[in-house]
Every structure is written in structure tokens, then in C-alpha cells.
Amino acid sequence: MFATAVIVFREVLEAAIIIGIIAAATRSVAGRSRWLIAGLAAGLAGSALVAASTDAIASMASGIGQELFNAIVLGIAVLMLAWHNIWMSSHGAALAKSAKSVGNAIRDGQQECSILLVVVGLAVLREGSETVLFLYGISTSDGSGASSMLLGGLAGIVGGVTAGYAIYAGLLRIPMRWFFAATGVLVLLLAAGMAAQAARFLIQADILPSLAAPLWDTSVALPERSIAGMLLHSLVGYDPRPAGMQLIFYVFTLAAIGLGMKWVSQSHRTNHHKGTA
Amino acid sequence: MNTIQSVLLSCRKVAVLVMGTAAIICSSTVMAAEAAHVLIIQDHRFQPAELVVPSGKKIKLSVENRDSTPEEFESHDLNREKVIAGKSTATIFVGPLAPGRYSFYGEFNEKTAQGVIVAQ
Ligand SMILES: [Cu+2]
Numbered sequence: 001m002f003a004t005a006v007i008v009f010r011e012v013l014e015a016a017i018i019i020g021i022i023a024a025a026t027r028s029v030a031g032r033s034r035w036l037i038a039g040l041a042a043g044l045a046g047s048a049l050v051a052a053s054t055d056a057i058a059s060m061a062s063g064i065g066q067e068l069f070n071a072i073v074l075g076i077a078v079l080m081l082a083w084h085n086i087w088m089s090s091h092g093a094a095l096a097k098s099a100k101s102v103g104n105a106i107r108d109g110q111q112e113c114s115i116l117l118v119v120v121g122l123a124v125l126r127e128g129s130e131t132v133l134f135l136y137g138i139s140t141s142d143g144s145g146a147s148s149m150l151l152g153g154l155a156g157i158v159g160g161v162t163a164g165y166a167i168y169a170g171l172l173r174i175p176m177r178w179f180f181a182a183t184g185v186l187v188l189l190l191a192a193g194m195a196a197q198a199a200r201f202l203i204q205a206d207i208l209p210s211l212a213a214p215l216w217d218t219s220v221a222l223p224e225r226s227i228a229g230m231l232l233h234s235l236v237g238y239d240p241r242p243a244g245m246q247l248i249f250y251v252f253t254l255a256a257i258g259l260g261m262k263w264v265s266q267s268h269r270t271n272h273h274k275g276t277a
Numbered sequence: 278m279n280t281i282q283s284v285l286l287s288c289r290k291v292a293v294l295v296m297g298t299a300a301i302i303c304s305s306t307v308m309a310a311e312a313a314h315v316l317i318i319q320d321h322r323f324q325p326a327e328l329v330v331p332s333g334k335k336i337k338l339s340v341e342n343r344d345s346t347p348e349e350f351e352s353h354d355l356n357r358e359k360v361i362a363g364k365s366t367a368t369i370f371v372g373p374l375a376p377g378r379y380s381f382y383g384e385f386n387e388k389t390a391q392g393v394i395v396a397q
Contacts, residue, residue, distance in 0.1 A: 007384060054347065055362040063368030066359060130349070130360060134385055137346040137363075204357055206335070206370040213373075214356065224353060241356050 004138065004149045008131055008156025010230060015043075015127035016164025017234040018190060019120050024171035025084075025183040026113045035117040043124025050129035051136065067205035070126065074198035077122045081191035082257045084116050085184055089261035116187075131157075184261075186235070192253040193237020199249035200239075211244030313339040313368070318348050318361070321386035332376040332396035338369040348390065352381035355394070372396070 019036070026032050050057065050069075057065045131153075138149045174182050202208040219240035223229050232238035237250060314336060317324045321344060330336050342348050345363040352358075355374075361367040371379075374396035383390025 054360055055365050058367055133347045137385055204370060
């Protein structure tokens, strides 16, 4: 039962942290909870579908369908996170200034913010399909401990959701002045970590070369299966034995989104000054 | 005349580049195509539990799950993870590996599903 709880906890934690950060980042979007629930529901339904068709997906593209599927889902999520962050940087200053009436200030930006909520569905879809498969495997195995294992699965889900909620609640305590900068950095790191994960799947499928693997090895000092390792993996994409290609994807995504944010916020500022002068 | 020559020259450069890239891609697929190493999952165990592979080159693993329940091939040493549905076979590429021992396990049945890849 304990082993089951740990496995499920690990899968749920990753999705829960992503949802926690995104729920915080979209705090001022009207009707956000409806979007969140819709994203969750769509993600769960998709997970069941993906779990049921694992066989078919895996055999697609001569046995590397699963890697391609994961890489595509991650890639779409990265693009959406990038788009959101770059858009936000053009309005970030204005938002921070009118912190007292945030609701009004970003009414024009609600559509852009709601893009983030699709990422919730994608995160649930990716992490959820494995959990569904695993729990399904347990429930069909004729072992006597099936029900206690399912209980363990439930404990794992509760644990993961609690951790995600803790992140969400913690972010909401950040003063408004820093809030958008803080969630912006977290979303940026999430995107870079996802890009590196996508690279790992493409290496596994032999579509990309690994380039020096592993680049370093910190698996003894900070194992991926430790609590700190799992948290760092979900938050910033920590990998104790990354391939060179993963680091390239990570740094490139970080730089591309970072430069995009900088460029957009600068051009926004100069336009603004021209307008008022 | 001069322009035509330079265009032809640059075309040839492009052609060489394309051919070179194609050759690299082809050679990597040829490399990948040769000799898959077979692992079998049965009764939540890996067979063989110790798989010897050559070091310094890319390895194609073919993992056949004969159980009716899904399994997840996972290895922190190899930085790989892949879900394998019941009664199906999956392909996983690893390496090139430095000589040494790389452990892997089935995440859904960790107690019994343990194995090691020995690169030499
Ligand atoms: Cu936003």
C-alpha cells in the first residue's frame, strides 16, 4: 500500500504543482475556477483515453509513438506558457501599478491569461494517464491486496493535491507588487523544465542525439526520488543526470522567453512614452 | 556566366550539405536498426535480469511485456522511462554507454521487477 501511495504521489505531485502555479498566476481571471475545472475534467477524460490506447500509441511510428506523444504535449504546453509570459510582460508594469484594482486592470488580458488554463489540461493528461494505467493494473490484478493498494493510490492523490494547494496558497501570500514577477519566473522555469523533458523523450526515441550523456551526475548528492529532488524536478526541471541536448533545450527556452519578455516590455514602454509625449 | 557559375557552385555546396546530412541521418538509422537487445517481462520479472551490451555505441532495447498488466520501464542510471502496455513490445534507445553497470526496474512492480544492464 505504501509503495502504491508513493508512486501515485509522484505522478500527481508534478501535475498538482503545475496546476498550483497556474491557478495562482490566473487569480484575477473572471470565471477562472470554471476554466480550471474544465481543464481538469478534460485532462482526466483524456488520461483515461490515453491509458486505454497506450498500446496503440506505443506502436505508432515504429514503437516511438509514446515518446512523440509526450514530446508534442510538452511542446504545446511550453508554447502556451511562453506566449502567456511574453504577453504578461507588456502589461506587467501596468498591472503592478494598479494593484488595488487588478480586476479592472487586466480585464483586457483575461483571454490571454485563460490560455494558461489549457496547460492545466495538458499537465493532467500527461501525468494522469500513467496514474490511471497503474491503478487500473492494480485493480485488475487478482492479488488479495488490491483494495489496500487502491487505498494507497487514494492516499497518494490526496498527498499530491495537498502539495499543489500548499504551493498555490503560498503564492497568494506574496504581496501584489512582487506577485506577477514571482509567478512569471515560476512559469518561465516550468516552461524550460518541460522543454528539457521533451528533449529527453526525443533522445529516447533516437530522434535527437544526446550530446554528452550524462553531462553531470548529482544523483548521489540529490537523488531524483528524494522529496527535494521531486520538488525541484517539478518546479525547475531538475534532472540529476541530464544529457547535453536537454541543457541546450533548457537554456534556449529560458533565453527565448526571457528575451521575448524583455523585448516586448521595452517596445511597450517606448510606445507608451511616444503616446503620452 | 559568372553569376551562373557562382549559383551552380552554391547549389553544389547545398547539395553536398544535404547529402552529408542525409548520410548522417541514414547512418544513425542504420546503426539503430542493427541488433536489438531483447528484454522480456514475465510474472513481473525481467528476463534476463542481467543484460550485457557493448559500450560506446547506441543500444536499441526491445522490451516485450508478456504480462497482461502494464509495466513502466524505469532507470535513473540510464535516464529513461517508458510505459509498456500489457501483452505488447516497446522500443527504447539508450547510450552510447561508458563501461559499467546500469540498474533498471519496473516501476509498477518494483519488488520483483529488477534488472541491470552491463556495458563492456
Ligand atoms: Cu496572465
